[in-house]
Amino acid sequence: MKSSAQNRIRSISYAKYGYYFILPFFIVYFIFQLVPLLNTFRLSVYGNGKTTEDFVGLQNFITLIAGGDSLPLQAQHDNLIRVLGNTLILWFGNFIPQLALSLLLAVWFTDLNLKIKGKTFFKIVMYLPNIVTAASVAALFLMLFSKTEYGPINSWLMDMGLKEPIDFIKGKWQSRGVIMFAQTWMWFGNTMIMLMAAIMGISPSLFEAADIDGANSRQVFTKITLPLLRPMVIYTMITSMIGGLQMWDLPYLYKQGQSWNRATETIAVFIYNHFHVIPQNYGYSAATSVILFFITSILGSFCFAMNADPEAKKKKALIKEAKRQAKLQNKSAFGGF
Amino acid sequence: MNNVKDSYAARTMAKSVGVMVVLVILTIICILPIWILFVNATRASQVITNDGLTLIPSNYFIKNIQETVHLNDIGKISYSALIGYKNSFLITICATFLTVFFSCMTAYGLVIYDFRMSGPAYTFILAVMMVPVQVTSVGFVKFMGDLHLTDTYWPLILPAIAAPAVVFYMRQYMKSAFPADIVEAARIDGSGEFSTFITISLPMMKPAIGVQAIFAFIANWNNFYTPSMILISRNFKQYTMPMMVQSILSNDKLSDLGVRYTAIVLSILPIIVIYCFLSRLIVDGVAEGGVKE
Numbered sequence A: 001m002k003s004s005a006q007n008r009i010r011s012i013s014y015a016k017y018g019y020y021f022i023l024p025f026f027i028v029y030f031i032f033q034l035v036p037l038l039n040t041f042r043l044s045v046y047g048n049g050k051t052t053e054d055f056v057g058l059q060n061f062i063t064l065i066a067g068g069d070s071l072p073l074q075a076q077h078d079n080l081i082r083v084l085g086n087t088l089i090l091w092f093g094n095f096i097p098q099l100a101l102s103l104l105l106a107v108w109f110t111d112l113n114l115k116i117k118g119k120t121f122f123k124i125v126m127y128l129p130n131i132v133t134a135a136s137v138a139a140l141f142l143m144l145f146s147k148t149e150y151g152p153i154n155s156w157l158m159d160m161g162l163k164e165p166i167d168f169i170k171g172k173w174q175s176r177g178v179i180m181f182a183q184t185w186m187w188f189g190n191t192m193i194m195l196m197a198a199i200m201g202i203s204p205s206l207f208e209a210a211d212i213d214g215a216n217s218r219q220v221f222t223k224i225t226l227p228l229l230r231p232m233v234i235y236t237m238i239t240s241m242i243g244g245l246q247m248w249d250l251p252y253l254y255k256q257g258q259s260w261n262r263a264t265e266t267i268a269v270f271i272y273n274h275f276h277v278i279p280q281n282y283g284y285s286a287a288t289s290v291i292l293f294f295i296t297s298i299l300g301s302f303c304f305a306m307n308a309d310p311e312a313k314k315k316k317a318l319i320k321e322a323k324r325q326a327k328l329q330n331k332s333a334f335g336g337f
Numbered sequence B: 001m002n003n004v005k006d007s008y009a010a011r012t013m014a015k016s017v018g019v020m021v022v023l024v025i026l027t028i029i030c031i032l033p034i035w036i037l038f039v040n041a042t043r044a045s046q047v048i049t050n051d052g053l054t055l056i057p058s059n060y061f062i063k064n065i066q067e068t069v070h071l072n073d074i075g076k077i078s079y080s081a082l083i084g085y086k087n088s089f090l091i092t093i094c095a096t097f098l099t100v101f102f103s104c105m106t107a108y109g110l111v112i113y114d115f116r117m118s119g120p121a122y123t124f125i126l127a128v129m130m131v132p133v134q135v136t137s138v139g140f141v142k143f144m145g146d147l148h149l150t151d152t153y154w155p156l157i158l159p160a161i162a163a164p165a166v167v168f169y170m171r172q173y174m175k176s177a178f179p180a181d182i183v184e185a186a187r188i189d190g191s192g193e194f195s196t197f198i199t200i201s202l203p204m205m206k207p208a209i210g211v212q213a214i215f216a217f218i219a220n221w222n223n224f225y226t227p228s229m230i231l232i233s234r235n236f237k238q239y240t241m242p243m244m245v246q247s248i249l250s251n252d253k254l255s256d257l258g259v260r261y262t263a264i265v266l267s268i269l270p271i272i273v274i275y276c277f278l279s280r281l282i283v284d285g286v287a288e289g290g291v292k293e
Helices: A004-011 A015-043 A059-066 A071-110 A119-131 A134-144 A152-159 A172-200 A204-212 A217-245 A249-253 A267-277 A279-335 B002-041 B045-051 B061-074 B081-112 B118-130 B133-146 B154-161 B164-177 B181-188 B193-204 B206-222 B225-230 B241-249 B257-290
Strands: none
Touching: A015 A279, A015 B081, A015 B118, A015 B133, A015 B154, A015 B193, A059 A071, A059 A279, A071 A119, A071 A172, A071 A217, A071 A267, A071 B002, A119 A172, A119 B002, A119 B257, A134 A152, A134 A172, A134 A249, A134 B002, A134 B241, A134 B257, A172 A217, A172 A249, A172 B002, A172 B257, A204 A217, A217 A279, A249 A267, A249 B241, A267 A279, A267 B133, A267 B225, A279 B118, A279 B133, B002 B257, B045 B257, B061 B081, B061 B257, B081 B118, B081 B154, B081 B164, B081 B193, B081 B206, B081 B241, B081 B257, B118 B164, B133 B225, B154 B225, B164 B206, B181 B193, B193 B206, B206 B257, B225 B241, B241 B257
16 A cells, blocks of 8 residues: 555656756766867877967877878887887786786685685785875885985895896886886785685585585686686786776886986876976877777777676576577477377 | 595695795785885984895984975975875865765766666766776866866866766665665655755765775875876975875985985875775775676
């Protein structure tokens, strides 16, 4: 039985309140995200002179992607290729060890046969580097790896018998190595916790069945954990890649004084520098942003498709299963005759 | 039979020990840099240069802090921990509040009300969740310049209202843990839609709000990119804490290592304190965010 008040309330349409509630989000998104995004697209087809008034069409893109006949134009192209390469190298160098490490740890932490004490403690400690300000991490590593002012690492290495201090800041692969290490250090805890959650989402009966069948831990990992974890691993990889494309704080700050390290300049640093340090180059900065936008969109849509996929797949599988069952039942029904 | 069982137990035991060793090593790697940072912040500059690496704290911390306070008076070093804290806390607290409040509001609108655009609106929010800041930053700063908002804090605070990832999380939480019937009950009792949201729904969202507030606080405190894009004039009175650290880093005149370490410590101290108290909540929050869908 419904009271009259309930009926009255049912008859009122509350749809307009839905709009009121989501309106602030969309207004702010429009002003601070969408307009800037369109503005970036607009700026990317304007010139690189003192003013941004002259329309140059796709010239910025052509220069950046294909190069040009004059030396400065060719330099822009070479720079873009260089920073893209740097970004990829730095990303690979931190993602591979990060994934391997966090996968291993996640499997260990979720393995009930292993007697690991203080799991929560380890998780908390390993996540700690992730919350520390990236700018401060850069500052810290800069001081730890310093060559000139008796950096702790170099002084320790020399105590161990090294003759010359290693130039961890200006050296090409040394500086890359430190940034890769710092990134791995900051992110493996985060990835580990996410993978752990995914592993715990796998039905325990699968692990139990494997245990009863006598599967060893390697078989369990390769035959059960890894295949079922694949969507999560791919998801992690793509989000990490999008994050890697934005890598800015560490590469921007990890340098000596004001000089630039060409080996660690990433695409985000390139955009920032063309905007702030060389203020006449808005156009290149914007055009690079647009290129970055398309790369991210492609990666993001992969991720989007993957997130939506499992449900659809499940439904398909269910329908298939139901059909198979029906067929079997038909068979057995007629089989008796 | 017993032998098999024993050897199996022994192998598991051995593996457990091996795993523990690796975990302890990783723990040391995770803590050591931060530990060295804190230790060096308690040492005098000459001691750091002469004695090298140590893991035992000294007693110079207060002295170093006093030094950092006076940095701005002696040289041309644009650094002040007090101003940095004031600015960072102002921006971080405002932005965190806006993010959490408006994300709840948006999620509430999407979940509770049945309107034509709710589906498309949600799809839009999902789609833009991954657009990186760097992509829009050029147009963002230029546009803010046109609006005469560069060198102000508005572009650092107001955009917090639109946080797609937080809306996503809040929506998931509401779908699973929020009884929608309660809204109707409130209507029967004559409560207006907004007051229902403020007085009934928000308090029920507390667990989700707590987790997201911590993450928003940390993210905003650590944000270095947007402030350094927006604060074009580089007036150090406006610097946030990470910018203060950069200012000290890029200054070659400052040779006092103890003070440098102390400046870094001061920039991460609030975050570390929060983590000490709320680490379990944070780690669980990461796990929840991980199993999306």
